[in-house]
Amino acid sequence: MARALWFFPVPDEADLPERLRGLFAKARETVGLVPNVFRAYAYRPERLSAWFAHYKMLHEPTENLDRADREMIAVVVSAYNRCTYCIVSHGHALRKALGGRREDQVLADYIATNWRHAGLDPRRYAICDYAEKLTARPHEMTDDDLQRLADVGLSPHEVWDVAEIAAMYNFTNRMALATGQLPNEEYHYLDR
Known part of the structure; x- marks a missing residue:
């Protein structure tokens, strides 16, 4: 089966900035889990925030691109x-x-x-x-x-x-x- 998660240490969720703890909570609420990509990027919390903001903008549906x-x-x-x-x-x-x-x-x-x-x-x-x-x-x-x-x-x-x-x-x-x-x-x- 799949190997254990990764080379970089995953910070404890309690140690993350409040906005990222909120992101994790929202993911649990909407998807039912915290995506591993969030956990991986949490190694560099400031970059997780930037990456996720970009992701959200790109996934906003438009008239001809749902x-x-x-x-x-x-x-x-x-x-x-x-x-x-x-x-x-x-x-x-x-x-x-x-x-x-x-x-x-x-x-x-x-x-x-x-x-x-x-x-x-x-x-x-x-x-x-x-x-x-x-x-x-x-x-x-x-x-x-x-x-x-x-x-x-x-x-x-x-x-x-x-x-x-x-x-x-x-x-x-x-x-x-x-x-x-x-x-x-x-x-x-x-x-x-």
Whole structure:
């Protein structure tokens, strides 16, 4: 089974700043657990605050880029990077954002495994294609890649969001992999 949590010592929750204790409490209330990424980042509490504020901004739904689309980007990037933590945790979030029905669970699993086999509509296909290209071949990005997102109905702000979400998850995946973060076991069972 999975190895014990990580190289860096995890601070006692009581020793964290009040705002982070509040974040942990809110996570317990809404998700039913404190995500291990919070515990890992608590090693550097000031950075957890900055990272989480950025995360929250990027996951605010807009007219043409909903919560499921944003989680889908996280899953596609994480799958390409083979980041177990983010595939599992954002796979759960994607299942939930898609609606939680059986077919939504199947779709989320297809997206996490190989999004090209998921039967996505042209808008979601373009979003996944962009996210994967930015992850795999960032040096090949051109204005045409951005234009393809606009062509499927995303506003300039939403095109920016797709790029920023993909870039943020590349960073987050690398930190999770670099610091040995593992997903909470509960994520494997939630909403299934």
